[in-house]
Amino acid sequence: MPALPRKLIRLEQRAPDGEGHEGLDDQVEEEEERRLAPKRGKATKRVTIHTVSILPQLEVVLKRVLDKLIEVHRRIHVDGCNRLRTETSYFPAYEADIETFLEFLSQQIRVVLTINFDGVVFKKLTRSQAWPIYIRLEGLPYRMKNNASNMLIAGVMFLRKTPTETLLKELFSVLKEELGMLEGGIDIESATTVWKCFPVIKYGVIDFEGLHTIYKCPRWQSHQGCHLCVATGERIERSFCWYIPIAPLLERRTYHSIIRDAAAHQNGLQGTTQMMDLLTMERCRVDALHAISEGVTCDLFRELFGSRNRVPELKMNRESILLLRGFLESTRNITYANKFVLGMQDLSRCTASEKDAVASVAFPVIAAKLLCDPIGCAAVLCYWSLTQALQNREDWNIETISETKDLALAMKRLWSRVSKQLFTLKLHCLIDHAIVQDLEYSGTPYQWSAAPFERMHRVLQIRHTQNATNCEELLLKNFLLNREFSYKMDVESPTTSNESFERLSSVGVPIRCVRLENSQPIIENSQPVIENSQPVIENLQPVTPNGSQEPSQPLSSASSLSSVTPDPSFKERAARVLSAREVSLVDVGGLTSEATDSQYQRIVTTRLKEVRINLEEVRDVQRAIADLPCSSDVVVKQLAELSKKSAAITTGLATMVDSLVVAVTGMKKDIVQASSALRHKSHRKDPLPDEAIFCHSNLTKTWTVPSCPPFKKYELNPLLAAWVRPARTHPQDHISHCADFLRLYFSSACDPVKDIRKYACRQTGKNAKHSDLIDLPENVFNEIIGCLLDGMNIGQEELSKTADELKNSPTE
Known part of the structure; x- marks a missing residue:
């Protein structure tokens, strides 16, 4: 019998045998109902997990970009890594992870994937936190691989708190099983032949919070808290200092050491996690968005402007802060939002790109004007020079990489003289690992930035209906439907002679424009099925750890897929x-x-x-x-x-x-x-006098628009008398006044009223965006223009006469 409250136990003891049991059962049920928490409430919410099969998405993306990927791999196998390493695929790390030359000659290609996992609160779903899984194809040019239409989504989890290991295992289980099945490869046809593609996850772009969630590492308050090495930090007061004098001698973590240390709970690892079966943390790159823009740059802002300053050499006094604020306010801006320089009062609400824009102006001004201690100004200038070199340099080769590493080491020595408390865990990973050790091997932090994945959060919310009951599931369905429809349009548009259809295929198709028949999307031969905590693939094979540093095995030519790719049309x-x-x-x-x-x-x-x-x-x-x-x-x-x-x-x-x-x-x-x-509009050389005004009292005659179907006969004098100038316009803004009056007339000029949409007013014929629109009738056009000129008191006949005509017939 389950344990009962003390009050009910006493009642049960006092009840005689065979009497009062019915009343006792009712009291027990009533008391248990009182102790139950409500099913729904503001403080509680169920956890929902939506998983998506990546195979249909991968096939759609590979059909679009396979030719470019083959070209990149052919260049790597024939020429080796380019001297100018403008892409991550031109570095030795990518060359070591792709197929061998013999496998490439036999039409086998390894598709290297990069995974991203991070928590985000969507603007339209603020009651819960979303944890989506994004995957992109590595090896493509930067703009192509970071295009939203070329990215994959494997699932998303909605919950209120940080996900536990059990929930993460459930979320990643379908992805692991599907990757295990794809070890046999899939057949994708290029422009000339059929290639067998072998997708494998080799890299990760995950911020420190996400790494701690799935690996229990890094640990900021631990002696061996770095996820990339086993170096020991030093506790100074209430924080840890991660100043390592000799970075090249650091013992890096490897796949085998991570598995061994996690099993033995040693060297800063707290045990084996489910993510280590898919990708180990030494494969996760340091990205510029979280390590630089939202990491070291924010720490430097805090030391410069904050009230709780730990480094006196970086403290700015009140006069210096006011001077810097004036510099920022007087900076000339451009209209691009990510490059717009905001003020110091907006730093707490700035995005990462906006913080970079402020730092690009503030840091050199601080160093040039000596707004803090001279050694602090030198430290700020050195950091600014390093970030500018990483962000804006494109001619990466052996010489420029060596120069950047020397600059990073010089900054490290200078900052150690200022204060060792500046060396946080992010700064240690940036200088010692991302630049000194990995820059010549895998690329710069800006080439591995998480900004493209952050933009995917906004893409998922485009045209999202807020009043939908299954809004979480619709985020994924709309994204998959939009991409599938765009791909179908790219295939169909070349077969039609309609130029509008071809232009439409080059832009995204709004979800609301897609017509559904019988409650099913108009998509054929695709299976982007979304399941709720249910696997989408059956008869799956066990998966081996992806991203490990084990010796590479030759790719199998046998495919485990039973489906046969049909011949392309x-x-x-x-x-x-x-x-x-x-x-x-x-x-x-x-x-x-x-x-x-x-x-x-x-x-x-x-x-x-x-x-x-x-x-x-x-x-x-x-x-x-x-x-x-x-x-x-x-x-x-x-x-x-x-x-x-x-x-x-x-x-x-x-x-x-x-x-x-x-x-x-x-x-x-x-x-x-x-x-x-x-089409360029010419400007009047001589402006109108200041006392000019557009009003009814200036009219000198009766202006009537003649009947010309669909235009009806219309008296313009009473309409102008009833017209009221807009309050927000300037009294001398005559163009806005005339446009507002014409808007009032056109709202009731035609019968039916909607026929006015067929007309347009142009200066040079039909040279406009919509060539199907027609010009206004000439008699209607002339009457309207005459009324406007007369209303401005410049419509008198004598104004259009020549000097000789005025001499022959002078006016009053």
């Missing part, structure tokens, strides 16, 4: 071939040989407008024919000569056509510039 092949800036004549010839008459007309009229011819391919054919060995047979010699002449003719013809394409493109630009110049 003519539309998809045409879209891939004709989407390049320089098209191959061989590919275009193959398309035209397979195309029907209608498809051939569409290709010629709509798709081959602004493309260039790949002349290198034509020249290669010409060189190959010229290098053929000579033959003793007369007929073969003649055929060889004819082949050389044909190749020369083809090359010359391609060159002439390419030159015509370039000339036509230049002519188009000239025409556009000329049209823009024609």
Whole structure:
């Protein structure tokens, strides 16, 4: 029998056998109901976990970017890492994680993935905290891989408190099982052949709070709290100092040491976590958003302007703060929001990019004007120089990397002379690990910034309905539906001759514009199914740890997927071939040989407008024919000569056509510039007098718009008499006054009223965004203009007469 309250136990003891049991049971149920917490309340909320299969998303993204990824890998295998390392794929770390050259030659490619996991409070779901899992394809150019349409989402968890290990295991279980199944690879067709792709998670971009949630490390108040090394910190007063004199001699954590130390609860690790089966923490890169913008920069702001200053050399007095505030207020800004320099009073509400903008102005001003102690000014200037070098430099090579490392070591020595309390755990990871040890191996912190993943939070909330009952689930459904619909539009748009449809395919499609039939999305052959705590893949194989430093095994050519990739349609092949800036004549010839008459007309009229011819391919054919060995047979010699002449003719013809394409493109630009110049509104040299005003009393005649369907007969004099000037406009803003009066007239000018939407008023014909709009009728246009001029008291007939006409017939 379950334990009962003391009061009920006494009642049970006093009740005789066979009597009073019914009343006792009622009292027990009533007392238990009183002690139950309500099912819903402000302080309680259930935990919801939504998981998404990444396989359909990965197939859609790979079909779009596989050709670019193959080009990057081919360059790495043939040329090695480029001298200018502008992308993370040009560093040795990425080269070590991709497939071997022999595997690449056999059409096998390893797709390196980067995972991000962080907590966020959505603006429209403030009662709970969301923990989404984002995945991106590494190796692509920076803008392409950080595009929201090329990122994957594996799931999201909504809860009020920090997730526990049990919840994290449930959230990541589907992703682990699916990656285990994908070890056999998936077949994706490129522009020329079918490639077997092997996706594997190798990197992580996670802030320190997220790392502590899933790994129980880093630990700020621990002697061995760094997640990248086993160095020991020093406790100074109430905080830890992470000044390590010789950074290159640090013992870095490896996959094997992390597994060993976690199992033995040693070297700062508190045990094995579920995330270590997927990715160990030595693979997580230090990102600039959390380590620099929201880390060291904020600490430096706190020391400079805060009231609880720990370093006297960095303390600014009141006069210096007022002087710096004046500098910030007088700074000229640009309109781009992320680069807008705000004031010091806004620092507590600034985003990371806004803090960077303030620091880019404040730090050099502090050093130049000596607004604090001279050694403190030198420390601030050194830090500013380092961040600017990491953020703005693009010519990364052996020399520039060595210069940046020397600058970081110089800053470290200078800051140690100022105060060792400045060396927080984030500064230690930034200087000793991200720059001194990893800069030449994996890239800069700005190349591994978490800012693109943070932008995904806003993408998930675009056009999100707040009054939906399943709003959490709709975040994922809308994101997947939007991307799938955009991909379908990219495939279908090249087959139509409608230019508007092609322009629409280049932008995102709002979710509200997607029509649903029978409560199902209009998406075929896709399975972006969202389940609530249920796996979406059956018969899964066990997973091996991804991201480890174990010896790489050769990729298996056998696929564990039972589905067979169908042959691509003519539309998809045409879209891939004709989407390049320089098209191959061989590919275009193959398309035209397979195309029907209608498809051939569409290709010629709509798709081959602004493309260039790949002349290198034509020249290669010409060189190959010229290098053929000579033959003793007369007929073969003649055929060889004819082949050389044909190749020369083809090359010359391609060159002439390419030159015509370039000339036509230049002519188009000239025409556009000329049209823009024609549309440019000329300004009056002589302004109107100050006493000029637009009002009814200036009218000298009756102005009536004639009947011209759909325009109806309309008296403009009473309308102007009833018109009231807007209170927010300036009395001399005559253009706004006239526009407001015309808006009042057009709201009731037509019958029916909505027909006014078919008209527009232009200066040079139909050169506008909407060419389907028509001009106002000439009689209506003239009457309106006459009324406006008369209302400004400049509509008298004598004003339009010449000097000779006025001499012959002078007016009163």
